[in-house]
Amino acid sequence: MPYKVYFLSLGCAKNQVNCEQMMSLVQAAGHEIAPSPAGADAAVVNTCGFLASACEEAIDHILELAELKQAGSLKKILVTGCMAQRYKKDVLEELPEIDGILGTGSYGDIVRAISEVMETGLRPCHLGNIHTAPQNGPRILSTPLWYAYLRIAEGCDNHCAYCVIPSLRGRYRSRPMAELLDEAAELSSAGVKELLVIAQDITRYGTDLNGEHQLAALLRELAGLDFHWIRLHYLYPDEITEELIDTIATEPKILPYLDIPIQHCNDGILKAMNRRDTKESIRALFRTLRRRIPGLVLRTSLIAGLPGEGEAEFGELCEFLREQKIERAGVFPFSPEDGTRAAKMEHVDAEEAARRAEIAVDVQSDVIDAYNESILGEEREVLCEGFDGQAQLFYGRSYAESPEIDGRIWFSAGEEPEPGDFVTVRLTGVMDGELTGERV
Numbered sequence: 001m002p003y004k005v006y007f008l009s010l011g012c013a014k015n016q017v018n019c020e021q022m023m024s025l026v027q028a029a030g031h032e033i034a035p036s037p038a039g040a041d042a043a044v045v046n047t048c049g050f051l052a053s054a055c056e057e058a059i060d061h062i063l064e065l066a067e068l069k070q071a072g073s074l075k076k077i078l079v080t081g082c083m084a085q086r087y088k089k090d091v092l093e094e095l096p097e098i099d100g101i102l103g104t105g106s107y108g109d110i111v112r113a114i115s116e117v118m119e120t121g122l123r124p125c126h127l128g129n130i131h132t133a134p135q136n137g138p139r140i141l142s143t144p145l146w147y148a149y150l151r152i153a154e155g156c157d158n159h160c161a162y163c164v165i166p167s168l169r170g171r172y173r174s175r176p177m178a179e180l181l182d183e184a185a186e187l188s189s190a191g192v193k194e195l196l197v198i199a200q201d202i203t204r205y206g207t208d209l210n211g212e213h214q215l216a217a218l219l220r221e222l223a224g225l226d227f228h229w230i231r232l233h234y235l236y237p238d239e240i241t242e243e244l245i246d247t248i249a250t251e252p253k254i255l256p257y258l259d260i261p262i263q264h265c266n267d268g269i270l271k272a273m274n275r276r277d278t279k280e281s282i283r284a285l286f287r288t289l290r291r292r293i294p295g296l297v298l299r300t301s302l303i304a305g306l307p308g309e310g311e312a313e314f315g316e317l318c319e320f321l322r323e324q325k326i327e328r329a330g331v332f333p334f335s336p337e338d339g340t341r342a343a344k345m346e347h348v349d350a351e352e353a354a355r356r357a358e359i360a361v362d363v364q365s366d367v368i369d370a371y372n373e374s375i376l377g378e379e380r381e382v383l384c385e386g387f388d389g390q391a392q393l394f395y396g397r398s399y400a401e402s403p404e405i406d407g408r409i410w411f412s413a414g415e416e417p418e419p420g421d422f423v424t425v426r427l428t429g430v431m432d433g434e435l436t437g438e439r440v
Helices: 013-028 052-071 082-086 088-094 107-120 165-169 177-189 215-223 242-250 267-272 279-292 311-324 350-374
Strands: 004-009 032-034 042-047 076-081 100-102 147-151 194-198 229-233 254-259 297-304 328-333 379-388 393-397 409-412 422-431 434-439
Touching: 004 013, 013 032, 013 042, 013 076, 013 107, 013 147, 013 194, 042 052, 042 082, 042 107, 052 076, 052 082, 076 082, 076 107, 082 088, 082 165, 088 100, 100 107, 147 177, 177 194, 177 215, 194 215, 215 229, 215 242, 242 254, 242 279, 279 311, 297 311, 297 350, 311 350, 328 350, 350 422, 379 409, 409 422
Parallel strands: 004 032, 004 042, 042 076, 076 100, 147 194, 194 229, 229 254, 254 297, 297 328, 409 434
Antiparallel strands: 379 393, 379 422, 393 409, 422 434
């Protein structure tokens, strides 16, 4: 019997790919993808479980759906993904509103789980092997028509002391290159113009297959397809090879935008967190990248309040931000996550970590403001993504803005572009921290 199934994906883009694959499986089984939970037979919440705050967000969404269920406009709720994997027992015991769960090793069981909750009255709990779960499969894209994600690997072997990802997603597993190129060719044929290459650590790609770094070779193959832009997320600092730098520097389709999470700059903290970098190695890497890749924009992630961080170490982090002038940085307060080594180490309380994160954000805001001012008058290629009726301006992104995380460029245009068009925009000002301009 066909059912109407609503999907909600929370968290990262890697999670979104899993949701797109589940949607395809459900549709192929004869069910209908519902645009809204109201009136659906089942709602699937694909959760993030990386941080406690992400789990709280997921629970809020689940409780909102439970209200629809109680009112009779939704029949069943399935919870999938990282929170279900991490807190399987608690989720089932403490949230009676949930009708079943699928862990990160069991996305492929979604059709079976829907049948179980709708037809048998069972409360399924599918928890497959996180180290061997299939990564491939058709997708129903949930992104705008002009961009899509290509997940090239699953899991992580870095085992940073603060991170639960290895226990949720398993060991690092690269996808075969031929499989990736087939999927990328399908995305290109579907009209995707910006391909975002993603994994927990894309720089390690291929090393588990034959012991060699294969990201550069993969990127050269992807550049031969009909994409306009290829964007990279996330690169581990000490895995960036000379070959990779050369490929990024010489291939026009690969954007000079590199997302390199460093988390901190203090040597003692980095060592305690099982990071393989040092402050000087990060400095040297950034110098090399800026020298060899023209127009480079760097993005990073930082954690304030990590174990071992006193006022001196925090001041060192802020000074590093001022010194390096990293164009994009997300700053997060340390969250002592259950099951991690860092949670057992001595650290400042949540309030102090949040205070430090706010200070670092203020420092980074000054860096961003200076960067924005420095590029006024330049002309940038912008991917138009829509028109805002209230502002009476078009908006889009240049190579320096990744979707969902880096904001927009707002611009006027005498000749109106369509969403998905590339246009040239002269940057003329800043509005609420975002660039403004006019179509040339």
